[in-house]
Amino acid sequence: MAAALAKARDAKRAKKAAAPEAGPVSKIVSIEDVKPDDVKLLLDQIKDLREQLATEKSERTREQQEALERAQAQGTLMQPGIEEVPSGKKVTVQKLDRYKTVGYENKRPVLEPIFKEVEVETYNYKIDMPPCGGFDLKINGMPLYHGSVVEVDIDTLRTIKDMIYRLWAHDSAIHGSDENAYRQKRGPVLRGARA
Numbered sequence: 001m002a003a004a005l006a007k008a009r010d011a012k013r014a015k016k017a018a019a020p021e022a023g024p025v026s027k028i029v030s031i032e033d034v035k036p037d038d039v040k041l042l043l044d045q046i047k048d049l050r051e052q053l054a055t056e057k058s059e060r061t062r063e064q065q066e067a068l069e070r071a072q073a074q075g076t077l078m079q080p081g082i083e084e085v086p087s088g089k090k091v092t093v094q095k096l097d098r099y100k101t102v103g104y105e106n107k108r109p110v111l112e113p114i115f116k117e118v119e120v121e122t123y124n125y126k127i128d129m130p131p132c133g134g135f136d137l138k139i140n141g142m143p144l145y146h147g148s149v150v151e152v153d154i155d156t157l158r159t160i161k162d163m164i165y166r167l168w169a170h171d172s173a174i175h176g177s178d179e180n181a182y183r184q185k186r187g188p189v190l191r192g193a194r195a
Contacts, residue, residue, distance in 0.1 A: 064088045071124035071149045084123040084161075087151050092117050120153050125160060130171035137163050 060068070064087055071085040095118045099111040127137065129146040136143040139159065144150055152160065 061088065068124055068149065071126050074126050075128050082126050082128045084125045084157055087122045087124045089122045089151070090119050091122055091153055092119050093153055093155075094118075120155075122151050122153055123157050124149050124151055125157055127160070127164070129164060130168050132167070132171045132174060 067085045067087050074082045094115040097114045097116040100114050101109045102112045103110045126149045127144050127146050129137070136145045137160065138144070139156060144160065150160070
């Protein structure tokens, strides 16, 4: 019996190894028409990004490194939820203070926004997307890949969490998790007026 199970397990592993790997269909198959200057530019950008990452890593305090490690560890042991972790850093962002009337057009005021600079905390957050969500989220053209940890301010964090919540809701809707599965189906009830 054990030998038969082992043989079946080995056959399944061999079949899985022989099958083509499921994953993204898009891949680069030729860079023949890419100019050498463009390739050099991209390689230089990669080098600069690696240097920036190494510099940021060396400048982190012990507390900031621990906060980053706490964020990275989330979701590794099938944890049910991902939570933001304060990074211990602050950034200055522009927030709307008020509107100023700069003129009138067709008897309506023309308003100009007045911004003020505010210092806000940043948070480390691990991107945890469902299988239906694609490869990344994009905010202002910057890709945020599944499994990566990002450092963001509170407003961007709210946007990311909302996007991820909607992805998980979409995933549960298309994969048949009917939240009304055990409720009794009811038809419309028409009642007459009481006299």
